[in-house]
Amino acid sequence: MLRSLLARFSIDPYLLLLIGTVILALLLPxxxxxxxxxxxxxxxxxxxxFFLYGARLSASAVWAGIAHWRLQSLVLASTFVLFPLxxxxxxxxxxxxxxHDIAIGLLYLCLLPSTVQSSIAFTSIARxxxxxxxCSASVSNLLGVVLTPILVAWLLPASGGGFSMGAIEDIALQILLPFLAGQALRRWIGGWILRHRTLTSIADRGSILLVVYAAFSAGVVAGVWSSLSVPDFVIVLLLSTLMLAIVIAITTALSRALGFSTEDEIAIVFCGSKKSMASGIPMATILFAGHAVGLIVLPLMLFHQIQLFVCATLARRYAKRPQA
Known part of the structure; x- marks a missing residue:
């Protein structure tokens, strides 16, 4: 009955889960x-x-993703050219x-690499x-370790510079190592995982909910949500939403104009429109030493939540298209 009611009013149940997760984090961080x-x-x-992804994907599919230079170039151009402009x-x-620190934060979030986990999870949900x-999200994060401090030093020279090698370790331990382990075991468990796609689907959606809860909880505990006045909050919210909408519109239009398939378009849109809070906050503590780091990362935290909600809705819309 509940499912029928939600379908009748075109309400996405997963979006309700996201909203419920936010409320839970606000009430019980x-x-x-x-x-x-x-x-x-x-x-x-x-x-x-990423272990499940590794066990599910064939090595030929992974190499094809790496070799897809047109797609990779468009994603990197969106991340490190379009967004900074x-x-x-x-x-x-x-x-x-x-x-001023919030204005710096709005520019800073545009200089960050793409997310890894949520970009790939939403791409998977959207088929x-x-x-x-x-490949796009991982390369973006590896390049971001170097490019983001360079862009900050160039566009915000008064902020200082530097970066943490911990970002590379996080990518290796949390993403590449489980993925390679899945690839190594694919011969024995790959078929079973392909027959039980619900497992990967639950991992996709569940990991997004965990990220949302952890992100909002961290913001509540740190008191960052109370650092903005209401007018400042509204301005940052509107500007963040506008930037995300512009990038999604441009990447979608370019994908179609350049003749990419729908599957490639999905990867381009989701990888090219996101910014990584996991990379951005640790970098900010070093790049903006002596500044009000809490205010500088506030736009990033808001943008992070907006992109999760928008992309969750967009992924569900893509997923409803007919099977090829």
């Missing part, structure tokens, strides 16, 4: 030891997700309306080109 448990749960969920425009536009998305 993970604090102290519970916060560590939540972070560990996210790490384990991400590791399981938008960020500069927003930085100068918002400078007269919001505190897109998962191998290409995996």
């Amino acid at each position: 993970a604090r102290g030891a519970a916060q560590g448990i939540a972070e560990m749960a996210v790490t384990l969920a991400v590791g399981l997700l 938008l960020g500069l425009a927003v930085y100068f536009l918002a400078g007269a309306w919001v505190p 897109g080109n998962v191998p290409a998305a995996l």
Whole structure:
């Protein structure tokens, strides 16, 4: 009955789960030891997700994703060219309306690499080109370790520079290692996983819910959500939504104009429109030492939540298309 009611009013049940997760994090955020448990749960969920991807994907599909240079080039151009140009425009536009550190934060989020876990999870939910998305998101994060500090030093020279090699270790331990383990065991468990696609589907959606809960909990515990006045909050929310909408529209239009398949378009849109909070917050503590880091990362935290909700809805719409 509940499923029929939701379908009648075109309400996405997964979107309701996301909203419920946010409310849970606001009312019962993970604090102290519970916060560590939540972070560990996210790490384990991400590791399981990429282990399943590794066991499910053939080596030829992975190499095809790596060799898809047109797709990879478009994603990188969106991440490190289109977004920074938008960020500069927003930085100068918002400078007269919001505190300077928040304006810096709006530009900073545009200089970050793409997310890995959620980009690939949403591509999988939407039935897109998962191998290409995996390669795009991973390469984006590896390049971001170097490119983001360079762009910050170039566009915001007063902020200082530097980066943490921990980002490379996180990618290796949380993503590449489980994926390679899945590839190694694919001969024995790959067929079983392909016959039980529900397992991967639960891992996709469950990991997103864990990321949302952990992110909102961290924001509540740190008090960052109370650092903005209502007008500042509305301005940042509108600008973040506008930037995301522009990038999604441009990447979608370019994908179709350049003749990419729907599966490739999905990977391009999801990998090219996201920004990584997992990489962005640790980098910010080093790149903006001496600044109000809490205010600088606020736009990133807001953008992160917006992109999860928007992309969850978009992924479900893509997934409803007829099977090829």
